[in-house]
Amino acid sequence: MQQHSHGASGHHRASDHDHGADDAMPAVDLQIPDSELSPSDLGRRGFLRRAGLLGATAAAGSVLGGALPAAADDRRERGEDERGGRYRWLAGGHHIHTQYSPDAMYRVADQVQHASAYGLDWMVITDHGSVTHAKIGVEKVNPDIVKARSIFKDETLVFQGLEWNIPAAEHGTVFVHPGSNEVAVLKEFENGFDGVVKSATANNLENERLALKGLDFLATSITSGRIDDAMFFANHPARKGLDSPHEIRGWRDQQPTIALGMEGAPGHQAAGIKKPFGGGSGRGFYDNKQGAESFKKYLPESYVTYGGFDWMTSTVGGLWDSLLAEGKPWWITANSDSHTIYLDDSVRGGAGSTAEFEANGRYLDPVHGASGPQNSNGDFWPGYYSKTHVGSRRFAYAAVMEGLRAGRVYVDHGGLVGGLDVSVRRLGDRGRGTPLGGVRNAKRGEQLELVIAIDPATLPNWAQFVPKLNRVDVIKGSIVGASTDRDSFKAPDTKVVLQKDVAGAIGQIVVTYDLGVVDQPFYVRVRGTDGNRSAAGLTGPGVDPKGPAADVFGDADPWVDLWFYTNPIFVLPNR
Amino acid sequence: MTQVSGPDTRWSTTNEAENALLSTARKDVVSACTHFATYTSAGLLAAEVDGGGEGLGVDGSGADAADVDRVRSLHAGRRGGRLFVFPGCTDLVGTMTVGELRSISDVDEVVMIGQRELVRDEQVIDTQGYVRPDLDEGIVRLLVRPAAGGLVIPFEQPNPTPCCADH
Known part of the structure; x- marks a missing residue:
């Protein structure tokens, strides 16, 4: 079983990159006891520990190796925050574009105002990495973001990030905790490690290494104290077949506290609405096929969405499960990827030309258009359709990042569920148990159960109907340790173990699944659906008898095919 | 006959390859395929069978000799390839x-x-x-x-x- 040693900082990886700055920070050197730290270093260490960047959590590259975060913290195991309260589930999205992207158009204020109105508690502005953005946009967007933070400070947290062209791979979100160096670090990152800026998009080993160095740079920026925190999620990972399994494993293992996961569901969820009402493309704009840079073992089926979710996530026993079966965290999210909004009638101001964009680092502010609603626009406003719900200890930037890092995350489409509380606990126990993303260490002879408590949606969603949950599925798979094949995308032991019809239920729905006495390590995760579209899974009906169906090209009404997915809970036997 | 060309061109999509090949194609071509390289980490190869004895040009993008041999063999036996010209x-x-x-x-x-x-x-x-x-x-x-x-x-x-x- 492969174990990872991350050194004292949890970030320090052996690599050909020199991170002298790590050693300059006593707060990250756990050889130095708390009692010998200066007050400021002690405060810094406390912050890093709470963020999950230091100590037991950071060491848990694998749940099978070494200290375990959940065991180290009884309160966390009971699903409580530091004051014994419940988590606040803060909805957000980490993939949103503005007029600082060459293929988008809205002000920061437009996006934040809509996100706030549609119920997002946190959001990340992620304009595309590019030469123009690195030179102008990354700095020029900051005052807009700072202003939005002050206007919406009690409603929506606004992070600055960018959409990284991952060298040799797809796009990804990189974002940082706000602070005096947020722009400087993002700009240096973009200039040093963006695939387009560095002409490093081609699929080769040298470029793959550049991606890993970019993650190292983020880690060093934290341990050196330049920024408080940073994280990375892969976006639309299967869209063009560019993210090979070994690259994903490489990012995760290089910096397990920074490379945290991927979009389980891509944005552009309106793109498949049929003509003439919509653009009639593939849902998520997933209409691609194998290209020269694609991972050649991905079949055509991987280029399609299933119930709006990316193939890596929607396939039971597929790529995501093959990562979880290694006993290592890799979390999923759902975002809008908002560029241009379905049926919005605004247009770019000024000429709206590439020359204007390159000269100003952005398009001019949008203006009311004269061509009517744009039905070929494929996106929804942030929060309108896709939400990433993060169990947070409080309403704060650091708390959202801590919750994301811990994997206390579920995602839904179209407001399918009003609330969700999933935990693993002792059979019959009334306590709160181990939450999503957590690790449950079974005691000897202890019987465990999975408890899924769902508050059905009571308010209408933004399509003006109250979604009805029809079915809840439990998915379970063995944890078998590090895969010897770094390009594996199969988890043959993972399958749907319970399909619970909950149609017509009134009030809170509680679904339990008996996990028995634990003798082997495994994980469980949960999904649910409105039940409108189902089909046997790609791995066969024995694995997933009624999974999400392949989205119909040119006729995928996203509002009548709703799903939620949770992240996993890991369960380990007493050893 | 199958031809494989030199490493000067780099095609990133099958459409690019098709357009490049069709622009130089003879009218008597009855069957043409694209193939992806497998020995090189990235890149695209294309190979074809013609109708009249002359081959189409085929991209290299740094094609490995093993890939060229593999494509020739696939093509000769009609065992593999993505067809973009075929009867009908x-x-x-x-x-x-x-x-x-x-x-x-x-x-x-x-x-x-x-x-x-x-x-x-x-x-x-x-x-x-x-x-x-x-x-x-x-x-x-x-x-x-x-x-x-x-x-x-x-x-x-x-x-x-x-x-x-x-x-």
Whole structure:
């Protein structure tokens, strides 16, 4: 079983990159006891520990190796925050574009105002990495973001990030905790490690290494104290077949506290609405096929969405499960990827030309258009359709990042569920148990159960109907340790173990699944659906008898095919 | 005859390869395929069989000799490749039944993504004027996906959304 040693900082990886700055920070050197730290270093260490960047959590590259975060913290195991309260589930999205992207158009204020109105508690502005953005946009967007933070400070947290062209791979979100160096670090990152800026998009080993160095740079920026925190999620990972399994494993293992996961569901969820009402493309704009840079073992089926979710996530026993079966965290999210909004009638101001964009680092502010609603626009406003719900200890930037890092995350489409509380606990126990993303260490002879408590949606969603949950599925798979094949995308032991019809239920729905006495390590995760579209899974009906169906090209009404997915809970036997 | 060209060109999509090849193609070509490199980490190869004895040009993009040999062998035996020229292909425009498509072209089988089940002959297909079946050990097989109005369409779209498209 492969174990990872991350050194004292949890970030320090052996690599050909020199991170002298790590050693300059006593707060990250756990050889130095708390009692010998200066007050400021002690405060810094406390912050890093709470963020999950230091100590037991950071060491848990694998749940099978070494200290375990959940065991180290009884309160966390009971699903409580530091004051014994419940988590606040803060909805957000980490993939949103503005007029600082060459293929988008809205002000920061437009996006934040809509996100706030549609119920997002946190959001990340992620304009595309590019030469123009690195030179102008990354700095020029900051005052807009700072202003939005002050206007919406009690409603929506606004992070600055960018959409990284991952060298040799797809796009990804990189974002940082706000602070005096947020722009400087993002700009240096973009200039040093963006695939387009560095002409490093081609699929080769040298470029793959550049991606890993970019993650190292983020880690060093934290341990050196330049920024408080940073994280990375892969976006639309299967869209063009560019993210090979070994690259994903490489990012995760290089910096397990920074490379945290991927979009389980891509944005552009309106793109498949049929003509003439919509653009009639593939849902998520997933209409691609194998290209020269694609991972050649991905079949055509991987280029399609299933119930709006990316193939890596929607396939039971597929790529995501093959990562979880290694006993290592890799979390999923759902975002809008908002560029241009379905049926919005605004247009770019000024000429709206590439020359204007390159000269100003952005398009001019949008203006009311004269061509009517744009039905070929494929996106929804942030929060309108896709939400990433993060169990947070409080309403704060650091708390959202801590919750994301811990994997206390579920995602839904179209407001399918009003609330969700999933935990693993002792059979019959009334306590709160181990939450999503957590690790449950079974005691000897202890019987465990999975408890899924769902508050059905009571308010209408933004399509003006109250979604009805029809079915809840439990998915379970063995944890078998590090895969010897770094390009594996199969988890043959993972399958749907319970399909619970909950149609017509009134009030809170509680679904339990008996996990028995634990003798082997495994994980469980949960999904649910409105039940409108189902089909046997790609791995066969024995694995997933009624999974999400392949989205119909040119006729995928996203509002009548709703799903939620949770992240996993890991369960380990007493050893 | 199959030709493999030098390493000067780099094609990142099958469409680029097709356009490059068709612009230099002789009219007597009856069968042409694209292939992906497997020995080089990235890149695209294309190979073909002509009708009259002369080959099409074929990209290299740094083609490894082993890839060239592999493609030649696949092609000689009609064992593999993604066909973009094949008998009947120019007649595959507009909407027709699967049965008609099979009868007027070299396509032997039409299968649905997912469980790869055979599609019935009565099923209506919108060809989109872009039909690119695969050769598999002598069988010409077209992969399709469900589309609006109960139709099916070829899995491959003529113009996929490019990266950072202005959409």
